[in-house]
Amino acid sequence: MNGLRIAAKVQPARQTIIFLHGLGxxxxxxxxxxxxxxxxxPTTFQHTNFVFPNAPEVHVTANGGALMPAWFDILEWDSSFSKVDTDGFMNSLNAIEKMVKQEIDKGIKPEQIIIGGxxxxxxxxxxxxxxxxxRVAGVVALSGFCYIPGILKQHKNDLNVKTPLFHGHGDMDPVVSISxxxxAKKFYQDTCGIQDYELKIYNGMAHSTVPEELDDLTAFLKKCLSL
Known part of the structure; x- marks a missing residue:
């Protein structure tokens, strides 16, 4: 999978942050x-690799079949996700696993890898x-949501139930509503048993990020990577 890779400024690299973009x-x-x-x-993240992969080009059904980068198809703009692209989602999950394995093969310990998006x-x-x-160092979800919960319940394991998870979300998000x-927090915390799930809600934030969220994200990353 191609994308933007930024090597650690000081070698050898000790940590990796993998971050997945949104639709389009x-x-x-x-x-x-x-x-x-x-x-x-400058000194805190000098041994950190950054990986920003590109999603494949997909004909997005809900956007009139337009071809655009997407990790999975959006079949309709329905917040209940009554119709879902299970295959596309699972294929992208497998791609994440391969990306993590690539970093491990380069010598990065899994407990020094962050997965975010x-x-x-x-x-x-x-x-x-x-x-x-x-088990990884931490998980980051900015403006995230829960998809295919029924399938995930069948495939889940308990390796990361104690892994810290940071979820930032705007209360004015018109694309992925705060609800x-x-x-998502209810599913991953109550159904999947994630013990350290922090949902931080930002007043007035839409489907984007703000300096306060980036400040909180920075603190979270430093804590997870013991930097």
């Missing part, structure tokens, strides 16, 4: 995050918290 975006769209973290804490990418990051075959964020 590319890995480069979130490349600013690496620059932000490296400039904000925004919107569609956040839905996958959340799902990876119950499907990955390794979907609350439902």
């Amino acid at each position: 975006d590319t890995g480069s769209g979130w490349g600013f995050l690496a620059q932000y973290l490296q400039q904000r804490d 925004f919107s569609q990418g956040a839905a996958l990051a959340l799902a990876s918290s119950v499907t990955l075959p390794w 979907l964020g609350l439902n």
